[in-house]
Amino acid sequence: MPLRVPPAPAPALRSVLTALSSPTAVREARTPALLRAQGPVAPELPLPVHVLDRVTADGATATRLAGWRFLIRSGERAVAAADTMLTPDGWAFSHFFEGPYVTSTERALRQAESVPQPYQPRLLSVPELYMLTLWLHGDCAADAATGHPAATDLLIPLAPAPPGIAAHRPHRVAELLPVLTHRVTPSGLLGSPA
Structure with a gap:
């Protein structure tokens, strides 16, 4: 079943296109793969990046939208990614980067394409664990900028994953x-008092 990739805000996409057309922005990005890319490069697969801030005692989550991430494709593969962020003036380009999360995101998206149920793909960051997951949200019509992981949503940890958590193995949020x-704090609750 194809994933239902949500549309990114138009200003976020425009900011990435502007940065890609700027030799200065690309050169200063320190992303060798982007500098070496042969032929045209294009931003694809916009994914909202949500940050998991805390989990309450009853299992409810608090997340916030941190930005939109675009995979930058050259030929048949993603060579880099571009992040955007919300500023007081609207969506703006943040930075280009490359590394394991780019190829891992692409792999997880291909993996998610084989799941029979339709999902809306998002990214969920768990900063305390230096962890990023592909979050497959079951409500495909939901506003991609809002919401919380539902118990039946899927999370696919991206590589590198924290020790003891297998990358690219889908898990239900529950x-x-x-x-x-349990890993974040000794008491087992994100955001709980020490």
Whole structure:
């Protein structure tokens, strides 16, 4: 079943296109793969990046939208990514980068294409664990900028994943969230008092 990739805000996409057409922005990005790219490069697969701030005692999550990430494709593969962020003036280009999360995101998206149920792909960051997951949200019509992981949503940890958590193994939120919560603090709750 194809993924239902949400449309990115038009100003976010425009900011990435402007940065890609700027030799200065590309040269200063320190992304050798982007500098070496042969032929045209294009931003694809916009994914909202949500940050997991805390989990309450009853399992409810608090997330916030941190930006939109675009994979930068050259030929048949993604060679880099571009992040955007919300500023007081609207969406703006943040930075280009490359590394393991670019190829891991592309791999997880291909993996998610084989899941029979339709999902809306998002990224969920767990900063305390230096972890990024592909979040497959079951409500394909939802506003991609809002919402919280539902118990039946899927999380696919991207490589490199924290020790003891297998990268590219899909987990229901109800299964993985308690494991993550327990690892973040000794008391087992994100955001709980020390």
